[in-house]
Amino acid sequence: MADSTTSESVNSTNAEANDDANVVTVNSVAVVTTLAWREIIRFFRQRNRVIGAVGQPIIFWLLFGTGLHGTFRLTPTGEGGQSFLDYYLPGTLVLILLFTAIFATISIIEDRKEGFLQSVLVAPIPRWSMVLGKILGGSIIAVAQGLLFLALALCIRMEVDVFAVLQITAMLAVAALGLTSLGFVIAWRMESTQGFHAIMNLALMPMWLLSGAFFPPPELVAGLPIGQVILHWTMRLNPVSYCVAGIRHMMDSATLTGFWAPSLTECWIVTSLAALLAFGGAWMIAGQRTSGDLL
Amino acid sequence: MSNSAAIVVRDLSHSYGDRQALCELDLQINAGERFAFLGPNGGGKTTLFRLLSTLIRPQSGSISIFGFELPQQAMEARAQLGVVFQAPSLDKKLTVLENIRYQAALYGLSGALLNQRQTEMMQCLGIEDRANEYTEKLSGGLRRRVELAKGMIHRPRLLLLDEPSTGLDPGARSDLWNFLRQLQQDMKVTIVFTTHILEEADQADRIAILDEGKVVALDSPDALRATVGGDAITIDSADPAALLQDIRDKFDVAASLVGAQVRLELPDGQLWIPRLMDAFPGRIQSITLGRPTLEDVFISKTGHRFWQEAEDQ
Numbered sequence: 001m002a003d004s005t006t007s008e009s010v011n012s013t014n015a016e017a018n019d020d021a022n023v024v025t026v027n028s029v030a031v032v033t034t035l036a037w038r039e040i041i042r043f044f045r046q047r048n049r050v051i052g053a054v055g056q057p058i059i060f061w062l063l064f065g066t067g068l069h070g071t072f073r074l075t076p077t078g079e080g081g082q083s084f085l086d087y088y089l090p091g092t093l094v095l096i097l098l099f100t101a102i103f104a105t106i107s108i109i110e111d112r113k114e115g116f117l118q119s120v121l122v123a124p125i126p127r128w129s130m131v132l133g134k135i136l137g138g139s140i141i142a143v144a145q146g147l148l149f150l151a152l153a154l155c156i157r158m159e160v161d162v163f164a165v166l167q168i169t170a171m172l173a174v175a176a177l178g179l180t181s182l183g184f185v186i187a188w189r190m191e192s193t194q195g196f197h198a199i200m201n202l203a204l205m206p207m208w209l210l211s212g213a214f215f216p217p218p219e220l221v222a223g224l225p226i227g228q229v230i231l232h233w234t235m236r237l238n239p240v241s242y243c244v245a246g247i248r249h250m251m252d253s254a255t256l257t258g259f260w261a262p263s264l265t266e267c268w269i270v271t272s273l274a275a276l277l278a279f280g281g282a283w284m285i286a287g288q289r290t291s292g293d294l295l
Numbered sequence: 296m297s298n299s300a301a302i303v304v305r306d307l308s309h310s311y312g313d314r315q316a317l318c319e320l321d322l323q324i325n326a327g328e329r330f331a332f333l334g335p336n337g338g339g340k341t342t343l344f345r346l347l348s349t350l351i352r353p354q355s356g357s358i359s360i361f362g363f364e365l366p367q368q369a370m371e372a373r374a375q376l377g378v379v380f381q382a383p384s385l386d387k388k389l390t391v392l393e394n395i396r397y398q399a400a401l402y403g404l405s406g407a408l409l410n411q412r413q414t415e416m417m418q419c420l421g422i423e424d425r426a427n428e429y430t431e432k433l434s435g436g437l438r439r440r441v442e443l444a445k446g447m448i449h450r451p452r453l454l455l456l457d458e459p460s461t462g463l464d465p466g467a468r469s470d471l472w473n474f475l476r477q478l479q480q481d482m483k484v485t486i487v488f489t490t491h492i493l494e495e496a497d498q499a500d501r502i503a504i505l506d507e508g509k510v511v512a513l514d515s516p517d518a519l520r521a522t523v524g525g526d527a528i529t530i531d532s533a534d535p536a537a538l539l540q541d542i543r544d545k546f547d548v549a550a551s552l553v554g555a556q557v558r559l560e561l562p563d564g565q566l567w568i569p570r571l572m573d574a575f576p577g578r579i580q581s582i583t584l585g586r587p588t589l590e591d592v593f594i595s596k597t598g599h600r601f602w603q604e605a606e607d608q
Contacts, residue, residue: 022374022375022449022450022451022452023374025403026401026402026403027403027405030400030403030405031400031401034397034400034401035397038386038389038393038397041388041389041393042386042388042389045388046388114382114383114384114385114386114387115380115382115383115384115385116384116385116386118350118378118380118382118384119378119380119384119398119401119445120401121350122348122349122350122373122376122378123373123398123401123402124370124371124373124374124401124402124403125401
């Protein structure tokens with residue numbers, strides 16, 4: 001049965017060796033977009049996921065923002081200083097990214113359980129296209145949710161110019177790729193979603209709390225207590241800090257005083273490198289087989 | 296090379312830790328054949344299926360699929376394969392059509408060709424009126440049809456099915472085999488399936504019986520049945536061991552104890568029943584005469600009942 005699914009042959013030697021063979025020229029871009037689109041469709045068909053990923057951060061933002069309004073003080077540069085509601089905005093954005101990105105990749109555990117992954121694993125596609133499809137899908141969902149929240153927040157809080165919004169979108173996209181990749185790395189070897197909650201509470205939430213999202217990193221000055229020094233370095237070594245600081249720069253760089261803050265260039269470099277590293281990690285780990293493949 | 300072998304397996308062994316799942320397997324499946332791997336659970340079928348479907352790599356020995364060696368030419372081999380897993384692989388949150396189209400994209404199908412194929416495939420499987428339903432709402436039989444459509448959309452030369460009847464009622468099972476036979480005729484597909492259901496194996500042109508990781512018999516269903524010497528007589532008794540000994544002493548025939556039953560394979564079985572009844576009055580609770588079945592073949596090749604293995608585990 002000569003059945004060439006496309007007019008082109010990928011590998012002419014094999015086609016000669018076996019002239020009846022199906023020759024599949026898989027367009028990797030089509031595979032990636034298909035798998036990404038599947039993630040997006042699935043996400044919006046599960047309404048509780050949409051509500052969970054955006055709802056909780058918004059509630060946090062409003063409750064903490066108004067609740068801590070009286071106690072939060074940063075050295076004001078202009079008149080009035082910055083309210084906690086404003087300070088907390090970039091952190092909330094990153095929290096939405098984190099929630100959405102992480103929960104989007106948990107679905108790999110479902111994919112495995114429901115057997116969908118098996119049919120992807122035996123398809124004639126390169127492994128990286130499967131990884132990128134999953135991560136891209138998760139990232140697009142995360143950025144969309146982030147922007148939705150940003151639009152809501154901007155309506156009630158402050159004015160940001162269009163250029164800043166574009167910059168923020170780009171930063172969100174890079175960070176989302178990184179966080180989704182991180183989620184992928186964690187989820188790939190996991191056999192149940194229960195284990196994920198432990199990781200969420202023990203690693204991911206602290207990572208977010210120590211990113212300057214919730215409270216600013218102390219400045220490294222002479223005579224700083226040792227606890228504060230440790231805190232400073234922990235936050236400084238946390239790649240998420242650079243994403244939060246970057247967004248804060250873009251919203252209103254004038255407020256970045258009185259605490260440690262990396263420059264915008266540093267923010268871009270660290271966030272991009274971390275995202276690349278996480279994606280590389282996801283790609284590598286996906287090459288390994290897990291016992292879960294054999295369900 | 297159109298009459299070439301679909302699958303050639305040479306000296307294939309596979310183990311999970313200490314447990315040997317497959318042991319030096321050698322076999323060839325011809326193009327266009329319907330081929331069954333029959334065996335009890337734990338016999339090595341699933342491992343073999345994972346190896347053939349390229350889900351896991353061979354540890355030792357070789358597999359070639361239409362001349363493409365695994366794992367070196369896995370990509371080319373995968374393009375020849377349509378795989379229907381035992382566990383459903385449908386995405387429940389997607390519609391029937393979406394499931395089929397997304398699968399097609401993984402095999403490089405798009406545009407007009409895809410539209411034409413999906414229409415053909417859905418018509419062939421009688422699911423075109425379900426195209427826009429979510430697969431989570433479908434019955435087991437319909438889901439299996441969508442699985443088949445997914446597995447066949449890229450017109451593979453070899454369709455691999457793992458326990459295709461799992462979860463299907465008898466009606467749906469018979470439908471499934473009608474579809475498979477039709478697919479085989481229309482598209483000249485080689486069909487290879489695993490099963491632990493004896494009647495299902497009868498659907499195949501040839502059967503390989505797998506037990507403890509080895510092929511214990513390989514032939515057409517009729518030829519396999521013919522290897523059992525004549526008719527099968529099974530006897531229930533209160534003390535089967537003693538009865539077995541007495542039958543051997545008195546008649547000098549080959550009898551064996553299978554489970555708690557005495558078993559004889561003899562030509563002219565009908566003549567032996569009165570003879571046995573007269574010789575051992577009161578000791579025979581029931582006596583059955585049957586044409587040899589695939590289970591008889593299994594018993595005669597392995598010395599134990601088909602289901603014993605599964606129950607022991």
